[in-house]
Amino acid sequence: QQQVKQSPQSLIVQKGGISIINCAYENTAFDYFPWYQQFPGKGPALLIAIRPDVSEKKEGRFTISFNKSAKQFSLHIMDSQPGDSATYFCAASMRNTDKLIFGTGTRLQVFP
Amino acid sequence: DAGVIQSPRHEVTEMGQEVTLRCKPISGHNSLFWYRQTMMRGLELLIYFNNNVPIDDSGMPEDRFSAKMPNASFSTLKIQPSEPRDSAVYFCASSFRRRGSGANEKLFFGSGTQLSVL
Numbered sequence: 001q002q003q004v005k006q007s008p009q010s011l012i013v014q015k016g017g018i019s020i021i022n023c024a025y026e027n028t029a030f031d032y033f034p035w036y037q038q039f040p041g042k043g044p045a046l047l048i049a050i051r052p053d054v055s056e057k058k059e060g061r062f063t064i065s066f067n068k069s070a071k072q073f074s075l076h077i078m079d080s081q082p083g084d085s086a087t088y089f090c091a092a093s094m095r096n097t098d099k100l101i102f103g104t105g106t107r108l109q110v111f112p
Numbered sequence: 113d114a115g116v117i118q119s120p121r122h123e124v125t126e127m128g129q130e131v132t133l134r135c136k137p138i139s140g141h142n143s144l145f146w147y148r149q150t151m152m153r154g155l156e157l158l159i160y161f162n163n164n165v166p167i168d169d170s171g172m173p174e175d176r177f178s179a180k181m182p183n184a185s186f187s188t189l190k191i192q193p194s195e196p197r198d199s200a201v202y203f204c205a206s207s208f209r210r211r212g213s214g215a216n217e218k219l220f221f222g223s224g225t226q227l228s229v230l
């Protein structure tokens with residue numbers, strides 16, 4: 001119930017392509033869904049986040065799509081660049097709690 | 113701002129030794145989190161503090177682990193005695209939790225401490 005399942009584990013994309021990472025959850029009490037980006041040797045950093053009252057949020061080349069009925073959300077990276085190569089984590093949190101539950105991560109490699 | 117500062121960056125120790133990891137959160141932040149990252153288990157929340165008070169330590173694996181936050185600008189995570197299975201990257205993160213808000217909306221992570229227990 002507390003888990004967030006993330007796929008794929010790794011992803012290889014050509015420069016200019018679209019990267020798509022998917023996450024699923026069971027607990028309907030989750031109401032905040034951020035994505036974090038982590039470069040080697042660094043801590044994760046917040047990339048973009050969404051609440052379930054909207055189905056999509058876009059910030060530059062990064063878009064979160066949210067499907068409340070399916071309990072799924074995904075990160076789309078348009079026009080992927082080599083600089084986007086990193087590990088991406090989805091996460092979820094419940095209202096009135098500070099616990100952020102992370103997915104297992106997706107290692108993205110973008111080749112020129 | 114220098115961000116969240118963790119020390120040491122790397123720690124190599126022998127099984128049975130005491131290990132202390134240190135964290136200085138961002139000034140003005142009122143929530144502090146300790147996470148552990150491994151290939152097998154990903155990012156696991158160990159414990160978090162609000163206003164220097166431990167709120168949830170259900171993620172602390174065993175009594176060998178303890179965490180303190182004596183003031184708003186310093187926290188420690190101690191492992192005594194350490195075991196090889198404790199080898200991981202330990203992250204500290206801080207955030208500002210607004211009064212009346214729900215979840216912490218943005219965690220700022222340090223660069224982590226790479227712990228190797230031989």
